[in-house]
Amino acid sequence: MTAEGDLLQYRLVAIPGDGVGPDVVAAAKRVMAAAGARFGFGVEWHDILVGGAGIDAYGMPIRPDDLAACAVSDAVLLGAVGGPKWDDPTAAVRPEQALFAMRGGLGLFANLRPVSVHPALVPASPLRPELLDGVDMLIVRELTGGLYFGERSEAAGPAGARAAHDVLPYSEPEIARVARLAFELARGRRKRLTSVDKANVLATSRLWRTVVHEIAVEYPDVALDDRLVDACAMQIVRAPASFDVLVTENLFGDILSDEASVLAGSLGMLPSASVGSRRTAHGLHGLYEPIHGSAPDIAGRDLANPIGTILSVAMLLRWSLGRADAADAVEGAVSDALDAGYRTGDIWPRSAAAADACTRVGTVAMTDAIVARVGAGAGSAAAPPDAGTPMVEPPVDDLDVGTTVATAQLPGLL
């Protein structure tokens, strides 16, 4: 066997998808290669056509074989799916159906969206700087239930009297498993959990609240509070630093996480992980993607911010591959590139004074800056923690979920 043959190889599925998806996935692969070169592992990528690309190639958003390939991989990295070409809301086949097939088919019941604000990006946020101080929240969105998966009927009836409906179902086990995950994550962070519902109106929200409170008894060290979703939406922009972990149902989580992303300066900055209960040889199986969409207007023009996808690679390394070393290095490299002043258009400072110290770059040059820093071993997070670093080392065979997600341990209950 050759030396290369001895190298640990991870098997990852890449879904470049549509719009800017291929731009940012190409960037993420370069970062993964740099991390592998530095930390001594290889990655075998299996690219599949999914979303609009799948519809164009095969007439369906995801083929069963491709879903099966995702299921047997160590993890899946996705760029974005969708675009105006496939946007007809009356079409029977739509790119987003691939997302639901993967979430449901792979059992990815929790979507984790960490939101923190890099100090260098405060000038890019529309919020006042003093509101952003200390923002570090983790939104845990239930991903395989509720309105997205409930029974529905499309509009029917005579013009002027058409009607449609979407059913919002939740069962106790569906609520309990995502609530437990959220409690575990809160336990590894600042030990505060906000459960978001609309219990003053919805029966499912009342069940949600009841189940979450029953489970809270198992976590006496975690402070739980409830927020109605409308009040929570307001608090996210009025006092964003007041949150630690939020847990909520599918549609509320979809909406609140887009709102929260504004805090970070741009949708382009934020990663996400969708996980369930299946473990692989290395960690938890999952699907990782930036939270931005396919942005077709800037696709293929070297304009997309690759950082959301690159930080998704860091989450993938940490959660699915058990490579905290490489994940720290990637996060450190992103942070250093921002500190060095590299900015894509979406995170360009709003004030001329702040802009003076920055260099405007495209997708490729931003990736170059990050790859160089991964390879060079730069980055405070990549260096051995000094005495002042408030970082708790997780037990060797546990995984934590990122510096922004601090020392959270993956729960043994999964």
Ligand code: IPM
């Ligand atoms: C997301 C997206 C999707 C969702 C869309 C594209 C269907 O907004 O991942 O947040 O609503 O879940």
Ligand code: MG
């Ligand atoms: Mg969304």
